[in-house]
Amino acid sequence: MSAAIEVRVAAVRQLTPVVREFTFEPLQGRLPGFSAGSHVVVHMPLAERTLRNAYSLLSDPTERGHYRIAVRLQDESRGGSRFMHEQVKEGDRLQLSPPANLFSPSSQARRHLLIAGGIGITPFLSYLPELRARGADFSLHYAFRGGLTDAYRQQLQAELGERLSCYDAEAGCFLDLPRLLGEQPLGSHVYVCGPQSLIEAVREQAAALGWPASRVHWEVFAAPEPGQPFVAQLARSGKRVAVGSDFSLLEALEQAGVEVPNLCRGGVCGQCDTRYLDGEVEHRDAFLGAAERATHLMPCVSRGRCGSALLLDL
Amino acid sequence: MPVTFKPLESYRDDFSFANSAEAIRRFPFPFAEDSYMYSVNIEPATPREPGSVFAHWFDIDEHYLSEMAERALVLEKDPDRCLVMPHMAQAAWDTLEMLMEHLAADYPEHFELRREGSDWLWINRPLQIEQRFTFGDPASLPCEPLEYITRQVQGDFAVLDQRDGNLYMDAGMVTCPADWSIKFDAGMSFTQWHAPVPMAHQMGVFERALKYLLNIQVDHPVRRLNWTMTINPRLDTSSETFHEWGHERSQITPENVARKVHLRVELQFMPRLPRSNALLFGIRTYLISLEELASNPAWACRLHRVLRDLPEAIADYKGLSLYRQTVVDWLAQFDPEAVAA
Numbered sequence: 118m119s120a121a122i123e124v125r126v127a128a129v130r131q132l133t134p135v136v137r138e139f140t141f142e143p144l145q146g147r148l149p150g151f152s153a154g155s156h157v158v159v160h161m162p163l164a165e166r167t168l169r170n171a172y173s174l175l176s177d178p179t180e181r182g183h184y185r186i187a188v189r190l191q192d193e194s195r196g197g198s199r200f201m202h203e204q205v206k207e208g209d210r211l212q213l214s215p216p217a218n219l220f221s222p223s224s225q226a227r228r229h230l231l232i233a234g235g236i237g238i239t240p241f242l243s244y245l246p247e248l249r250a251r252g253a254d255f256s257l258h259y260a261f262r263g264g265l266t267d268a269y270r271q272q273l274q275a276e277l278g279e280r281l282s283c284y285d286a287e288a289g290c291f292l293d294l295p296r297l298l299g300e301q302p303l304g305s306h307v308y309v310c311g312p313q314s315l316i317e318a319v320r321e322q323a324a325a326l327g328w329p330a331s332r333v334h335w336e337v338f339a340a341p342e343p344g345q346p347f348v349a350q351l352a353r354s355g356k357r358v359a360v361g362s363d364f365s366l367l368e369a370l371e372q373a374g375v376e377v378p379n380l381c382r383g384g385v386c387g388q389c390d391t392r393y394l395d396g397e398v399e400h401r402d403a404f405l406g407a408a409e410r411a412t413h414l415m416p417c418v419s420r421g422r423c424g425s426a427l428l429l430d431l
Numbered sequence: 432m433p434v435t436f437k438p439l440e441s442y443r444d445d446f447s448f449a450n451s452a453e454a455i456r457r458f459p460f461p462f463a464e465d466s467y468m469y470s471v472n473i474e475p476a477t478p479r480e481p482g483s484v485f486a487h488w489f490d491i492d493e494h495y496l497s498e499m500a501e502r503a504l505v506l507e508k509d510p511d512r513c514l515v516m517p518h519m520a521q522a523a524w525d526t527l528e529m530l531m532e533h534l535a536a537d538y539p540e541h542f543e544l545r546r547e548g549s550d551w552l553w554i555n556r557p558l559q560i561e562q563r564f565t566f567g568d569p570a571s572l573p574c575e576p577l578e579y580i581t582r583q584v585q586g587d588f589a590v591l592d593q594r595d596g597n598l599y600m601d602a603g604m605v606t607c608p609a610d611w612s613i614k615f616d617a618g619m620s621f622t623q624w625h626a627p628v629p630m631a632h633q634m635g636v637f638e639r640a641l642k643y644l645l646n647i648q649v650d651h652p653v654r655r656l657n658w659t660m661t662i663n664p665r666l667d668t669s670s671e672t673f674h675e676w677g678h679e680r681s682q683i684t685p686e687n688v689a690r691k692v693h694l695r696v697e698l699q700f701m702p703r704l705p706r707s708n709a710l711l712f713g714i715r716t717y718l719i720s721l722e723e724l725a726s727n728p729a730w731a732c733r734l735h736r737v738l739r740d741l742p743e744a745i746a747d748y749k750g751l752s753l754y755r756q757t758v759v760d761w762l763a764q765f766d767p768e769a770v771a772a
Contacts, residue, residue: 149649150525150705178706217648221708223594224518224601331595380646388646 121160121212122148127183129207132268135190136236137202140176142183144210151178151216153247154240154336157186158214158382161200166364166372170197171382173310173336174216175242179250184213187268189236195343195363217380220310220336222247227304229255232292232319234311235266240336241310242269245276260284260292260315294322308334337383344399345423351375351431352394366416366427375431377416384418391416396427433540436557440497442607443504448664450723454493458719459484460727461656461696465736467745469631471639476654476700484698487537488652489530489584490715496557498585498607498666505606505667506582512606512669513578514613515590519602522590522709523577524567529704529711530580555583577604586698586715589613593708597621598644602709607666607716609659609695610750615670629744644701644710652702659749660758661695664718683754688761689722692754694734721761731765738762 124141131137141148151174161168176185188201205211220240222229229248231241238259248255257277261267263285273281284290298307298319307328309319316335323333349358349366360369367389370377379389384402390413399422402415421427440447450458479485484492505512515523531553535544543554549566560583564571572579581588581604590602598621605613616624621644625637647653661668662679683691700713725731738751739759746752763769 151649152706152708155649155708215648215650216705217646218708221593224592225594378646380648386646387642 121214122157124148124184124211124213126205126207126209126211129205132187133265135265136187136268137190138175138185138187138268139201139205140183140185141211141213147181148184149215150181151184151243152218153178153222153243154220155216155218155243156220156240156381157184157216159186159201160212160214161197163196163200166368168195168197168200168368169214169371169382173220173239173243175239177246178243179246187236187239189266217386219381219386220308220334222253222308223306223332223334226306226332227254228302228306229253230297230301230305230307231255231257232297232307232309232311232315233257233259234309234315235261236268237309237311237315237336238269238273239310241308244308256280256282258282258284258292258297260286260311263287294318295326298322298326298328306332306334308336310336313337337385342401342418344420347421347423347425347427349421349427349429351429353431360420365418366414366420370416370431377431379417382417384415387415389415389417392430394428394430397422397425398427434491434493434495434538436496437493438496439500440494442497442501442664442666446663446665448494448497448718450719451493452726455719455723455726457482457484457492458717458724459656459696459698460724460730460733461658462733462737465733466740467737468742469628469634469636469745471636471643473640473643473653473655473701476652476702484715484717485654488533488700488702489537489586489713490698491534491538491541491585495585499558499583501666502582502604502606506578509671511614513575513581513604514602514617515575515577516592516601516618519577519590519592519707519709520569522592522602522704522707522711523575525704525707525709526588526590526711527576527580528566529702530584534584558583577602586713589712589714590704591621591710591712593645593710596645597641598710600624603712605669605714608669608714609661609697609716610668610670610673612670627748629748630742647701647703647710649703649705652700654698654700657697657699659695660751661693661718662691662754664693664720666716666718680750680753683757685757685761688754688757689725690720692721692758693718694721694724721758725762725765728765731762732767735759735762735766735769 123144125144126139127142128140156171156173158169158171172186174184175187188198190202191198222244233241284292307323309316316337320333343363346362347360358369358373360366377389380386385404387404392413398414399420400410401418405413442448484490531544534542541556545552551564551566553562587605587607588603589600591598592601600616600619603613621641665676668676696717698715702711704711738755746755
């Protein structure tokens with residue numbers, strides 16, 4: 118596993134009733150550089166276990182002294198966002214995994230269409246300095262609930278002017294995806310980050326309009342959905358790992374001292390894919406094909422079926 | 432111990448290149464077993480023992496001056512060996528920063544980097560360079576930044592754009608390739624430029640390797656060794672110059688085999704470029720003649736077995752077939768089993 122970076126919480130800002138922004142500084146040395154669209158995984162030491170959640174870096178990649186992230190308080194938090202909102206204070210120390218990027222702006226795009234839903238604005242905040250430096254053609258479409266999830270609205274209005282379109286659900290204003298995607302010139306790339314429903318809608322609309330999949334980019338950082346408890350048996354080490362209903366299999370393995378390489382912790386990067394030898398699997402990833410699913414699963418999101426023992430090649 | 436540089440030696444014409452005892456000692460002999468087959472032999476590039484070729488991200492050795500002179504010669508004849516597509520400009524600066532930072536930190540007796548904001552001063556003592564420039568402003572350097580810095584660092588460098596779940600050869604400085612060409616591969620995907628390799632595709636090697644490379648994180652580079660063989664200590668065995676070296680493979684005799692045939696090992700080093708998200712693919716080449724290699728009899732014995740049993744398709748792809756038997760016959764003297772038989 119990659120060594121963690123030690124940081125100090127340099128600033129905390131409450132941006133809306135549900136969005137808090139955190140600025141991190143290195144405890145020593147320099148922070149590794151990062152590219153537009155990168156995320157870090159924050160290690161959150163809860164009382165009973167360490168949660169690791171991925172958050173987009175929203176600071177300007179050219180500013181090397183600090184990282185910034187923003188965390189939305191989730192209604193059905195497993196404890197991660199609640200910990201960040203209620204426990205973390207200025208001066209605290211935290212550990213981060215180094216930056217990784219699964220949502221980079223394409224070097225080939227003639228036009229970049231950015232679509233953000235609520236807290237999904239965060240990766241695009243690091244895009245903006247990059248796209249401006251490139252002199253790229255782009256526009257940002259920002260859907261939110263006014264007063265609740267519109268954390269960066271004013272800043273963006275001041276910076277972007279006509280390149281920003283806002284859609285405030287509280288004011289009855291919604292994205293018209295068929296029209297927005299329909300009027301884009303050939304060679305445009307669309308990027309979407311936000312709730313699963315928004316991502317699905319953009320992908321479906323783009324597919325319906327004949328956009329090639331390589332021009333549709335999406336990023337979801339949802340914590341793993343809870344599921345039924347089950348037991349994983351490790352064929353090589355002989356260990357037996359019980360996976361509680363609000364643990365992912367990956368988290369349960371880590372808790373048991375079994376490290377599996379991982380990056381996104383959300384079922385998209387493919388890094389954690391693990392071979393299984395027996396058992397029924399509830400696949401929840403967006404990476405493996407049907408054939409691969411017969412022998413492999415992604416423990417960051419996928420689970421064994423309740424009542425059937427899952428035998429892993431670990 | 433600080434590395435000391437040998438006086439200029441040549442990688443062409445009279446081929447005066449040779450390894451010191453120390454260079455032989457630290458040679459990255461690539462075979463962990465008595466046989467060879469393709470595999471995803473990629474590992475985290477954690478630093479190894481001081482003095483070894485794995486001690487630093489970018490290894491500088493006794494051949495530094497000669498190799499940089501050779502690169503200048505190649506570029507003089509063929510400036511297009513350095514390629515930077517327009518969308519790779521940021522990755523070129525990323526590469527310059529990474530190379531300068533690491534050389535200055537790892538070889539402070541030779542290299543120095545002073546920075547105040549974007550005003551940088553770069554000092555390369557062995558090449559007697561002292562360059563003030565503005566980071567990010569290409570006009571402040573004598574040439575394009577990737578070319579500028581890689582004229583001062585040993586090994587070839589491909590700079591790969593990452594998009595659509597693949598890696599694209601969109602920039603690079605390639606003056607010492609093992610029978611390939613940056614001009615031919617320009618713009619190709621990882622999948623495309625590996626298409627000619629035999630056997631490995633069926634084994635799924637490239638799919639797994641690509642997945643591994645796409646997920647490399649900032650500050651967590653990986654490395655692997657690759658190998659082939661070259662007649663004479665010739666660094667520039669590129670496709671463009673095939674007419675200069677291809678025929679040499681038919682000139683190997685039992686009398687000249689030990690001096691002419693070289694094992695060519697590439698230490699491939701792959702770090703993520705932090706600002707551009709491109710992947711740097713460093714290819715650091717080490718050459719050793721069979722004669723030099725046999726000063727370590729265990730290496731000679733193992734190489735004998737590897738070459739003797741190498742599948743035909745791999746030997747053909749690596750261009751060894753014309754002289755493999757002559758090499759195997761010469762190496763047999765170092766293999767106790769072969770001598771006894």
